[in-house]
Amino acid sequence: MEDAGCPTTTLYPLHRTKILHLVRHAQGIHNVEGEKDPSAYFSPDLSDAHLTQLGWRQVAHLRTHIRQSGLHSRIQLVVTSSLLRAMQTAVGVFGGEEYVDGVEKGCYLHIPLMVANAGNSASPAISSFDSPPFLATELCREHLIESDEDILPKPGQRETFEEVAARAIQFLNWIWTRKEKEIAVVSHGGFLQDMLSLFGNDCHPNMKSEIGIRFANCQLHSIVLVDKGTIGSDPVKFPDRDSSNAKKEEQHH
Numbered sequence: 001m002e003d004a005g006c007p008t009t010t011l012y013p014l015h016r017t018k019i020l021h022l023v024r025h026a027q028g029i030h031n032v033e034g035e036k037d038p039s040a041y042f043s044p045d046l047s048d049a050h051l052t053q054l055g056w057r058q059v060a061h062l063r064t065h066i067r068q069s070g071l072h073s074r075i076q077l078v079v080t081s082s083l084l085r086a087m088q089t090a091v092g093v094f095g096g097e098e099y100v101d102g103v104e105k106g107c108y109l110h111i112p113l114m115v116a117n118a119g120n121s122a123s124p125a126i127s128s129f130d131s132p133p134f135l136a137t138e139l140c141r142e143h144l145i146e147s148d149e150d151i152l153p154k155p156g157q158r159e160t161f162e163e164v165a166a167r168a169i170q171f172l173n174w175i176w177t178r179k180e181k182e183i184a185v186v187s188h189g190g191f192l193q194d195m196l197s198l199f200g201n202d203c204h205p206n207m208k209s210e211i212g213i214r215f216a217n218c219q220l221h222s223i224v225l226v227d228k229g230t231i232g233s234d235p236v237k238f239p240d241r242d243s244s245n246a247k248k249e250e251q252h253h
Contacts, residue, residue, distance in 0.1 A: 008204070016227040018175065021075065021184040022192055023062070023093065024215035026055035028085040031217065042158075048084050050119040055085070058218035059092035060123075066093065066220075076180035078134045081141040081187045088119055089218065090186040096131030132184070139171040142188040161194060168195035176231050189215045196223075 028049035033040035040046060051059070066072045072094065080090035091114045113134070116125040143158045159167070168191065175183065192215055200208035213221060 012226050012228075016230070018180075018225045018227075019182045020175070020223050020225050021071065021182070022196075022215075022221045022223065023089065023184065023186045024189045024192060024217060024219055025051075025081070025083075025085040025089040025186060026058040026062075026092075026218040027052050028055060030085075050084050051088050051121065053120075053122075055089075055217065056092065056119075056121040056123060059089055062218050062220060063093045074182050075132050075184050076182050077178065078132050078184045078186065079140065079175070080134060080136050080185075081191075082136045082138050083141050083188070084119075086141070086186045086188065087136060088114070088121075090134060090184070091126055092121070092123065093186070093218075094132060094134075094184055095126035096129040097127050137171070137174075139167060139174060140185060140187040140191055143190055164191060164194045165198055168198065171195070172225065173231060175225065176227060189217075192221075 028046075028051055030041060030043075030046035030049035032052060033043075033046060066075075075094060078090050078094045080086045095113045111128055112125040113128050113131065114123075114126040117123065143164060172195070193212065196212045200211040203211070211223070215221065
């Protein structure tokens with residue numbers, strides 16, 4: 001709780017902030033099986049699950065929302081987990097127009113980000129035209145588990161909370177190396193919740209609860225990321241007063 005004599009409002013320079021639009025992937029086949037039997041979440045056969053038909057409808061709904069709200073035009077980069085369900089969600093929500101084979105837009109022939117009926121989606125191909133760039137990274141994927149693809153120091157075990165937390169901090173530090181100011185991140189419920197639980201301890205409990213929400217499938221949650229330690233952005237350069245005054249005098253003459 002804030003002390004009665006302390007202000008509850010704080011200020012940060014705008015160039016020390018980024019806006020992150022966090023999205024959990026839409027419903028995957030592992031979610032359906034996991035609701036029947038929680039052990040299914042640990043099945044290697046479902047580790048890279050694709051979206052269900054309901055998941056694709058969730059994608060279409062969020063895609064409509066971000067376009068009608070104007071959010072799509074503000075997003076400068078989409079970062080996605082490297083797992084299929086996250087990449088399908090990312091492209092389906094934030095991708096460009098419907099792709100038409102061989103049709104040029106402006107001076108360029110735009111390639112599809114996603115082919116038609118990907119993952120039995122019954123959706124048309126999605127173009128890279130009018131689309132922000134996409135990056136896939138292992139840093140924001142779901143808990144790693146020992147397999148042919150994931151090599152952990154403790155065979156047969158999933159990452160601990162501490163290990164996921166360390167990876168989350170590494171991910172956010174990497175975000176600060178990016179020049180983009182407004183970024184969409186498509187990841188997984190467990191990773192997002194563990195990452196957000198690291199923050200808000202200096203806030204009112206209500207705000208701590210708002211920060212650490214539990215994501216539903218294809219839910220969007222926007223936050224402001226603040227760089228308190230100058231790790232990612234250069235100091236703002238203010239114009240020199242003398243040079244500004246000199247320019248004004250020249251204009252008067």
